[in-house]
Amino acid sequence: MSAYSVTEPSRLSKSVAALLVVGYAVITLLPLLWILSTGFKSGPDSISYPPKVLFEPSLEGYVNLFTTRTRIGAEQFAALPPPETWYDKIVRQSGTVIAGPSRFGERFMNSVIIGFGSTFLSIFLGTLAAYAFSRFRVPLKDDLLFFILSTRMMPPIAVAIPIYLMYRELGLSDTHLGMILLYTAVNISLAVWLLKGFIDEIPREYEEAALIDGYTRFQAFRKVVLPQAATGIASTAIFCLIFAWNEYAFAVLLTSGNAQTAPPFIPTIIGVGGQDWPAVAAGATLFLLPVMIFTILLRKHLLRGITFGAVRK
Amino acid sequence: MAEIVIRNLRKEFGAFTAVEGSSFTIRDGEFFMLLGPSGCGKTTTLRMIAGLELPSGGEILIDGEDVSQLPASRRDIAMVFQMFALYPHMNVRRNISYPLVSQGVARAEVQAKVAEVARILGITDILDKPVGGLSGGDRQRVALARAIVRRPKAFMMDEPLGALDAEFREHMAEELRALHDRMGATTVYVTHDQLEAMQMGDKIVVMNHGVVEQFGTPQDIYDHPATLFVADFIGSPSMNFLRFQGALAAGDSAVRLGEVSIATPEVQVATGPRDLVLGVRPEHVTLSDAAPYRGRILASEYLGTSQIITLDCPHGTVKARVPSGQGVRSGETVGLSFRSGTLSLFDAATGRALRTAANAAVHHG
Numbered sequence: 001m002s003a004y005s006v007t008e009p010s011r012l013s014k015s016v017a018a019l020l021v022v023g024y025a026v027i028t029l030l031p032l033l034w035i036l037s038t039g040f041k042s043g044p045d046s047i048s049y050p051p052k053v054l055f056e057p058s059l060e061g062y063v064n065l066f067t068t069r070t071r072i073g074a075e076q077f078a079a080l081p082p083p084e085t086w087y088d089k090i091v092r093q094s095g096t097v098i099a100g101p102s103r104f105g106e107r108f109m110n111s112v113i114i115g116f117g118s119t120f121l122s123i124f125l126g127t128l129a130a131y132a133f134s135r136f137r138v139p140l141k142d143d144l145l146f147f148i149l150s151t152r153m154m155p156p157i158a159v160a161i162p163i164y165l166m167y168r169e170l171g172l173s174d175t176h177l178g179m180i181l182l183y184t185a186v187n188i189s190l191a192v193w194l195l196k197g198f199i200d201e202i203p204r205e206y207e208e209a210a211l212i213d214g215y216t217r218f219q220a221f222r223k224v225v226l227p228q229a230a231t232g233i234a235s236t237a238i239f240c241l242i243f244a245w246n247e248y249a250f251a252v253l254l255t256s257g258n259a260q261t262a263p264p265f266i267p268t269i270i271g272v273g274g275q276d277w278p279a280v281a282a283g284a285t286l287f288l289l290p291v292m293i294f295t296i297l298l299r300k301h302l303l304r305g306i307t308f309g310a311v312r313k
Numbered sequence: 314m315a316e317i318v319i320r321n322l323r324k325e326f327g328a329f330t331a332v333e334g335s336s337f338t339i340r341d342g343e344f345f346m347l348l349g350p351s352g353c354g355k356t357t358t359l360r361m362i363a364g365l366e367l368p369s370g371g372e373i374l375i376d377g378e379d380v381s382q383l384p385a386s387r388r389d390i391a392m393v394f395q396m397f398a399l400y401p402h403m404n405v406r407r408n409i410s411y412p413l414v415s416q417g418v419a420r421a422e423v424q425a426k427v428a429e430v431a432r433i434l435g436i437t438d439i440l441d442k443p444v445g446g447l448s449g450g451d452r453q454r455v456a457l458a459r460a461i462v463r464r465p466k467a468f469m470m471d472e473p474l475g476a477l478d479a480e481f482r483e484h485m486a487e488e489l490r491a492l493h494d495r496m497g498a499t500t501v502y503v504t505h506d507q508l509e510a511m512q513m514g515d516k517i518v519v520m521n522h523g524v525v526e527q528f529g530t531p532q533d534i535y536d537h538p539a540t541l542f543v544a545d546f547i548g549s550p551s552m553n554f555l556r557f558q559g560a561l562a563a564g565d566s567a568v569r570l571g572e573v574s575i576a577t578p579e580v581q582v583a584t585g586p587r588d589l590v591l592g593v594r595p596e597h598v599t600l601s602d603a604a605p606y607r608g609r610i611l612a613s614e615y616l617g618t619s620q621i622i623t624l625d626c627p628h629g630t631v632k633a634r635v636p637s638g639q640g641v642r643s644g645e646t647v648g649l650s651f652r653s654g655t656l657s658l659f660d661a662a663t664g665r666a667l668r669t670a671a672n673a674a675v676h677h678g
Contacts, residue, residue, distance in 0.1 A: 209398040
């Protein structure tokens with residue numbers, strides 16, 4: 001029998017923990033896997049019952065996602081010259097021809113501009129505000145901090161109608177700037193509070209040493225505080241980006257022709273010529289990628305961010 | 314190199330007064346100690362000299378120029394922090410060169426200067442290491458190197474040995490003092506450790522509740538405390554206080570404790586009847602059966618070469634430092650005699666020392 005230890009978990013509890021983690025991973029990853037595989041199925045395979053786990057991969061979904069297609073008469077179809085490209089060939093198999101590019105690329109770029117734009121703005125303003133709250137004697141500091149936090153206490157969609165009316169008056173409806181400002185406004189409370197926590201943990205002595213070494217307050221902030229707040233900034237940026245990237249309700253309400261983001265666009269794909277599940281799945285897969293890449297790039301910081309302050313250095 | 318003059322310096326944080334009308338002068342090249350318990354205003358004073366806090370009133374003159382409202386970066390002062398405050402995202406070399414880079418010193422000159430201070434402090438071999446893995450002593454040396462590399466007018470040190478373990482402190486204290494003697498730079502050093510202050514300082518300012526209690530050399534402060542607070546704060550065990558009532562005339566050279574007359578330094582200013590305190594250092598008490606002032610032995614602590622005897626006397630508890638060979642028994646009643654030239658007299662109500670022949674020359678804060 002092994003001795004009881006406070007710090008080292010027993011073998012049994014370790015395997016139970018591992019089992020739980022694996023189980024959780026399977027539950028969360030299965031839908032993702034489903035989306036990924038559906039994107040590579042052909043139309044009939046995607047709706048076959050029972051579902052096919054093994055299937056012949058096809059790029060039909062991706063081609064349909066990026067194109068609009070049209071059906072033409074049989075003799076016209078027969079008179080066409082042989083397909084010039086691989087995607088022409090895929091489209092011809094279903095008896096249609098490419099009419100032009102779809103708007104997915106545009107919508108995706110809108111998501112990128114609005115998502116990263118608002119994340120950058122939230123972090124930029126949030127870091128400066130958090131630094132000020134952390135270091136200076138701000139009048140009514142506690143009230144201001146509570147006010148900032150209170151903007152997060154209601155669901156943002158509760159103010160949808162006033163915002164809709166305001167945006168219409170201001171000409172911000174369906175503009176990139178309008179959506180960036182809106183998502184920044186929602187995210188800034190999170191950014192200020194998270195970043196203030198991180199900056200509070202950075203000893204003041206570092207900046208004071210820099211001030212005495214001949215730097216201005218702003219130089220000390222940029223060269224000494226920012227590098228040490230990198231962990232906090234990275235994890236806050238991920239939270240902000242995930243919100244802005246996934247946001248659906250405001251996007252449906254406020255955007256249509258010009259600044260529409262991918263979330264309201266992807267479901268509309270299904271309406272174009274029947275139930276095109278592979279195209280929807282392809283769109284969802286591509287939509288997942290940027291946040292995934294961003295999170296993986298910053299994962300080292302994120303992990304440190306989660307445990308930050310838990311252990312006294 | 315600089316002389317620093319502090320005049321009526323004051324700092325308030327809202328309703329709280331951290332420093333109240335301090336005045337003292339730090340001469341060029343002095344190793345100057347700001348000593349006091351935590352919260353006494355010594356660190357605030359240091360931070361005001363360095364430029365990290367702006368004073369609410371008063372003047373700070375460095376070499377005759379009033380710098381009290383200048384930002385830290387324009388005062389040409391270096392500071393060593395208690396937690397060292399080495400930039401964690403830089404290696405040792407970049408930490409040390411940082412103050413030079415801010416002044417736009419040429420790269421080759423930076424390298425030469427860094428190499429030189431590294432040699433002085435014996436840290437040449439760790440120059441390219443990250444600061445994270447360094448020992449406490451090495452961090453301390455890097456922090457010192459960063460401070461001296463710029464050859465500033467003066468150094469501020471905020472309890473620089475506070476984060477080191479006891480054994481290493483001693484060694485580092487000697488190293489610091491030796492470094493100061495070699496460079497001859499004015500140094501202002503904050504500590505709450507009276508032994509450190511006595512050991513290293515040329516001059517000491519003792520502060521309490523934001524007020525300068527006394528300003529002088531370590532010996533002046535030890536031998537002739539200006540207030541009851543200083544008498545109690547300096548020395549271990551601290552000064553014994555025998556409380557009595559009486560009146561003194563100028564020229565008196567004895568006080569009456571009950572029936573016993575005790576010789577003191579000659580009193581220079583008459584005082585009417587009031588509560589007084591006779592201050593006696595433990596090492597100035599001798600135990601002799603013949604002495605008329607009696608006390609009962611409560612306890613003894615053995616300290617190797619000496620022992621501390623605690624006695625219950627009619628005017629308070631007295632600790633005496635006597636040679637460890639002297640045999641004593643608890644409960645025994647013995648006579649105490651005091652070395653008269655070293656005694657201090659205080660007014661119990663104001664806490665201030667009375668002027669006598671012994672302390673007449675001492676500067677009172």
